[in-house]
Amino acid sequence: MNMSRTTALLLAATLVATSAPLLADPGDAFTLADASGTEMTLPAEQQGIGVYLFWASWCPYCQALMPHLQSVEDEYGDAVTVYALNFRDEKDPAEYMEQRGFEFVLLPGADAVAEGWGVRGTPAVYVLDESGAICFDRYELAVGNPPGWEEMSHRQKAQRRAPYWAARLRESLDGILENGRC
Secondary structure, eight states: OOHHHHHHHHHHHHHHHHHSOOOOOTTOOEEEEOTTSOEEEETTTOOSEEEEEEEOTTOHHHHHHHHHHHHHHHHHGGGEEEEEEEOSOOSOHHHHHHHHTOOSEEEOOOHHHHHHTTOOSSOEEEEEOTTOOEEEEGGGOOOOOOTTGGGSOHHHHHHHHHHHHHHHHHHHHHHHHHHSOO
16 A cells, blocks of 8 residues: 555545544533523633533532532632533522522523533533633542442532532632633
């Protein structure tokens, strides 16, 4: 096989591979209506650094993490916006957030976005800098399990994990603010 034929075959294989539909990745654009019905296209219309929380009201890990995220939004002010993408939920997410005093941008009915972003479970948390680059992915955090982990309830496990996730998220935000990007 000569070099030009090899090059042509590699080019053809690359074109076939890249033309096949791919599962969207976190950071891919989507349009959803917020709780008031106003459509938003994200991350293009993201305000500051975006924290994308995929959550459900029944999830004990979400319940444990959300107060930490509210404190992040309070602490960082306009530099950070938390987008609460509710999915796999039968309860009213707006009522849930109002009862607990959460002031995130609520995007209900985010099932298709969760699927497109490859969300495997709740909570999923991503941080995107202002250019839309992914700087934090909660799924990538490696955490060992303490002794007795298997005997703990999900609620107990959530209470242990949430502060750790929030601390790593703050480290990511601080790095973005210091460097202007990931």
